[in-house]
Amino acid sequence: MNVDFSRPILAIDTSTSYLSLAIFAKEQMWTFHEAVGTKQSTLILPTLDRLLADAGLARSDIASIVYAQGPGAFTGLRIGLGVAQGLALAQNLPMIGIPCLEAVASLLPEQACVLAATDARMGEVFYAWFNTQTHSRLSDDMVGKAADIAVLPEQAQAQGIGNAFDLYASAMPFTGRSDMPTVADYLRLAISGRYEACGAESVHLRYVRNKVALTAAEQAARHA
Structure with missing residues (x-):
């Protein structure tokens, strides 16, 4: 339409x-x-x-x-x-x-690798990886414990965004902004x-x- x-x-x-x-x-x-x-x-x-x-x-x-x-x-x-x-x-x-999660990632424009992560309740987070330079996804949407988020070598310089970086700060794989x-x-x-x-x-x-x-x-x- x-x-x-x-x-x-x-x-x-x-x-x-x-x-x-x-x-x-x-x-x-x-x-x-x-x-x-x-x-x-x-x-x-x-x-x-x-x-x-x-x-x-x-x-x-x-x-x-x-x-x-x-x-x-x-x-x-x-x-x-x-x-x-x-x-x-x-x-x-x-x-x-x-x-x-795409809306969350869009708050960090022009980045080669962004981890968008938000509160999923029950001690878990929703998360996905994005390239906001090309407006493309690098992963599907996922859910799990913050401490279990795996970071590949090519994601080592990623930027983080979403309220999970505040709520689960000590367990996230790196620091990020908590903006939503x-x-x-x-x-x-x-x-x-x-x-x-x-x-x-x-x-x-x-x-x-x-x-x-x-x-x-x-x-x-x-x-x-």
Whole structure:
């Protein structure tokens, strides 16, 4: 599907504990980015309507939707995609999914090797390797313990980015910046034209593990 970036674009990122929304229209951007924890589902639509009102727009004016594709918080991703898909289906809008780790890596542009790593909870991290000079992947998305991330000789001079470099600093293979993208970064990547648009019936999320929570026994063992 083709996207007309001159018309109003909605971007949604609920892949972390933040609710991050943006409207881009008339060469201006209206954004909301706030840590809301488990309130994403109750706040997302009222917040969207406030942003649209600030921009002088209605939901029917939205021409395309950008969404965070994952990996990330399981429930958050599904909330964001559910709202995005519902709006897109109602108006037959094109959707553009941006992989979360690619958005993280984009915060370190023009680097030959970048390790993007974010909190996956349960003591693990999501991570992947990128070349941001060529806008290409050097690995698939992976999940595991920070201490188990293997660094090949050619990755020795890599730059690191993502909140895992703060949360798991002592276990990461090298130091890095803890910066995380906002929805404005997702929107910037979508407008670059490097990501294909599709219909709402074809969208998907990027999952790299099936287990999304510790059992009660596992939680007790960890606390012990």
